[in-house]
Amino acid sequence: MLKIYNSLTKQKESFEPLDQNHIKYYSCGPTVYNRIHIGNARAFICADLLAKVLKGIYPKVTYVSNITDIDDKIIEAAKEEKVSIKDISNKYFNIYLEDLESLGINKPDLQPFATDYINEMIDYIEKLIDSNNAYIHEGNVLFDTTKFKNYGCLSGRNLDEQKAGERVNLETYKRNVNDFTLWKPSNNGEPGWESPWGFGRPGWHLECSVMSELTLNIPFDIHGGGNDLKFPHHDNEIAQTCAYHGSSEPQDFARYWFHNGFLNLDNEKMSKSLGNVVYLEDLLDVYDGNQIRLALLSTHYRQPIPWNKTLLEQAKTVSKKINKFTKDLNLTPKFNVDTLIAQDLLDDLNTPKAIATIQKLIQSPSNNIESELETFQYIFEGSKHKVRLDxxxxxxxxxxxxxxxxxxxxxxxxxxxxxxxxxxxxxxxxxxxxxxxxxxx
Ligand SMILES: [Zn+2]
Known part of the structure; x- marks a missing residue:
């Protein structure tokens, strides 16, 4: 019934769940050290879009999204604000939850925190060392990427090509250019935990392998995240998990890989170094949460969004038009599968088509219009946030x-x-x- 593009096979496929009665979905969550910008918001809204559609058609869905609360960026922010890393991650976790709510994004069913799984991560690393998939160098533990024969299968990177091109930059303790950190030492008052390799902390990639398996078991149905996570993050997750279980098949970890495209500001990729970051809290001053949500969903999730004011203004106009039409109707937002809107969404989450469909329908309403509007509201209008400025x-x-x-x-x-x-x-x-x-x- 649902068709979805699988980044692993690079084609649109019919979604065949492992268990029709319980869908399992994991999506990489935020590193909590900063306010979210509109590019982050897009990733979270796309993850939520898929969760909402799955929940609309299956009886039970467990949607897990992790919280990275130990990371160099958090350590840096804690130093700057002269507080503990826990203070930083708690503060920005709460802000993240508020931001999700303001965009009508439902809270994931489970939000495991990395620092609650340190012992499990240490056990995981020990097994990778014992099975000769990882090696130790002076308090560092690295994953040996040559031990996983399908390394790079998701992003399609060729291991040999990279080796030849990048060998010059090889850090001395790495055996191969793509080898990545599972554990690293914490020095000079940096936060850390005791481990068999000394006081230190886990590398970022590890937490998703450990926490997805402990919360969902493997294999699970869908693993998602932004396009920028395909390499190295997701390729590394696949390598760790498969190596840990002695498998060479990425689908023994997750069956479908779901990735969303970038958000570009005036056709330029948004980044802090370019000075063109748009924080969500600023946009919420001038637009309703649902208007921003609609603007973010007006482009298909796999395409880059050319983000600009015109896009927001268009979303605002459409949103007002729909609100005017629905204001006297008694609707309950829900996913009515037999509607045109649902059919658009079941076809690889075609949100721009669904937005076009609803506009046509309110111009010349069919008998089924209320059912269509309920489905539209369920996907596009979860926010109660109202503009702060008129x-x-x-x-x-x-x-x-x-x-x-x-x-x-x-x-x-x-x-x-x-x-x-x-x-x-x-x-x-x-x-x-x-x-x-x-x-x-
Ligand atoms: Zn991840």
């Missing part, structure tokens, strides 16, 4: 910014400063970036 206030702010730009262009700096003060009094923070003025509340 349209009038936004136009007022934008008008003042325009006046300030003109004043500056004409050399009227006193007037420009006056306008800036006025904006500050309205709690608007403005910043001049690359000749453009951006603002937030």
């Amino acid at each position: 349209d009038n206030k936004i136009s007022e702010i934008e008008k003042l910014i325009k006046e300030r730009d003109i004043a500056r262009k004409n050399g009227n700096y006193d007037q420009a400063d006056e306008i800036r003060d006025k904006l500050t009094k309205m709690n608007v923070i403005i910043e001049d970036i690359n000749g453009k003025t951006v603002w937030k509340i």
Whole structure:
């Protein structure tokens, strides 16, 4: 019934669950050290989209998404804020939950924390060493990628090609260029745990192999994450899990691999180093949660989203049109399989087609319109978040910014400063970036 693109076989397939009565799905979750930006939000919304469709058609679904609460970035953030790593991860975990809610993303059924599984990870590493799949070097334990013959099968990377090209950069203790850290020493007051290889902490890739197996058992149905996780993260997960169980078949770990595309700002990949990160909390000032949700789902999950204001404005218009139509109806959001909207979604989660379908339907409603709208609401409208600023206030702010730009262009700096003060009094923070003025509340 459900067709889904499998990144492992690189084709759209009919989804055949291992057990029709219980679907098991794991998706890589956040490293909790920072507020989420709109690119993160896309990954979480795509993961939620699949979970919602699965829950719409199967009686029981267990959706697991891990929380990485030990990582170099967290250690760095803790140092900067002069607090413990637990303080950082707790703080940003709670913010992450709020952000999910604001976009109508349901909480995953299980959210295992990496630091709750340290003993299990140590046992796992010991078995990998005993079976000759991992080796020790001065407090480090590394996975030997040449021991897994299908290494790179998900991303399609060729191991030999990489070796030849990248050997120059080989760290001295690595036997092969792709070998990755299972355990590393913690020095100079860094947080860590006692282990047979000394005081240290696990490498990032390990937690997903350990926690997915302990929460879902293997093989499970679907493993997901952003496209950027295919290599090395997911290829490493496959290698560890298969090596641990003496298998060479990636499908002994997870049957289907589900990956979402990037989010590009004005056709440029969003990244901190480019200074073009858009934080969700800023967008929530000016758009309803459901409008942002609709904008994020207006592109098919596998395609890159060209993220810009026009996309958000279009989503806002569509959302208002639908709300106007539904406001007097008594609807219960649910997945009605016999609707056109459901059929669009069952075909590899074709959200842009479903959005087009609902717009056609409200123009010339069929008898089944309520059932269609319920399905639409179930997928596209889970958020209760309302915009923090109304349209009038936004136009007022934008008008003042325009006046300030003109004043500056004409050399009227006193007037420009006056306008800036006025904006500050309205709690608007403005910043001049690359000749453009951006603002937030
Ligand atoms: Zn993972």
